[in-house]
Amino acid sequence: MIATGLDEAIDRLRELIDGAKVIVPFTGAGISTECGIPDFRSPGGLWTKNAPISFDEFLASQEMRDEAWRRRFAMEEQFSGARPGRGHRALTSLYRAGKVPAVVTQNIDNLHQAAGIAAQDVVELHGNTTYALCLDCGERYELAWVKARFESGRAPDCPHCGGHIKTATISFGQAMPEKEMSRAEELALDCDLFLAIGSSLVVWPAAGFPLLAKRNGAHLAILNRDPTEFDDLADLVIRFDIGEVLAPFAGH
Structure with a gap:
């Protein structure tokens, strides 16, 4: 079912949430665009301006490592200045009410944690851009x-072991995090x-996780501005502003 109006979308979503x-x-x-963090694929998104640097490129070249860090620091004001939006706050409310055991996210912005969800209950499939790790x-x-x-001078290597x-975050060509993928699968099945x-x-x-759960x-409810390939499988499809749809649930 595709919701045809905002009120209908909120009412149908409330029914699903109350019944779950x-x-x-x-x-x-x-969920984070209203917080000032641009997405990747849309017109004007990050990847329309710069092709992403693959994991292999990062490993192979000091020049690419320097470029990766240059891009990250160019985005620092947007990431460090971002605050959780209405969607983040609504999910935190459901989490505190005991309805949500954990959030699975493709985002790297740390905003679910900033909204009050415990770090161990934010399953980050693509990592986190607010800190760094030695790859070795x-x-x-x-x-x-x-x-x-x-x-x-240049992007530093690890003083302890010399690793990059x-x-x-998880870059293109980098292995997905096994523990997080396993937990996301368990959550989808439960x-x-x-x-x-x-x-x-x-x-x-x-x-694949929405499909697994369904x-x-x-x-399955899908809240997204644009159509997805799973819309036909969903019980509810909402294409209105995410913040507007989820705002009424912030005090749920």
């Missing part, structure tokens, strides 16, 4: 430390309502 015992939200870039030993580095060294330091919010549902294998008997 376990809700798993799956979020993509669309796993040592964590804060961005301010990386930036100070980058500005004095990268934002804690829920009775799966909410796909602000995701184009084209990036696999992550896009095939296991869960209701």
Whole structure:
């Protein structure tokens, strides 16, 4: 069912939420655009301006590592200045009410944690851009430390082991995080309502989780500005502004 009006969308979503015992939200870039963080694929999105740097390119070239960090620091004002939006706050409300055990996200912006969801209950399929890791030993580095060294010459390597330091995100060609993928699968199989919010549902294998939940008997609601290939399978499709749709649930 495709909701034809905003009030209808909110009412139908409320029915699904009220009738569910376990809700798993799956979020993509669309939930964060109202927070000032641009998405990747839309016109004017990040990837229309710069092709993404693959993991192999990052590993192979100091020049590419420098470019990756240059781009990250160019975005610092947008990421550091962003605050959780209405969608984030609504999901936190459902989480605190005991309806949502965890949020599965493709986002790297840390906004679910900033909205009040415990870090261990934010399943980050594509990592997190608010800190960095050594790719060899796993040592964590804060961005301010990386930036100070980058500005004095080049992207630094790990002082402990000499490994390359990268934002804690998953790049093209980099292996998906096994623990997070496994937990997302468990959540998809255990829920009775799966909410796909602000995701184009084209990036696999992550896009398979809504399908997995639906095939296991869960209701599926898709909130996204543009159509997705799973709309025909969904119990409810909402193409209105995500913040407007979810705002009434912030005090649910």
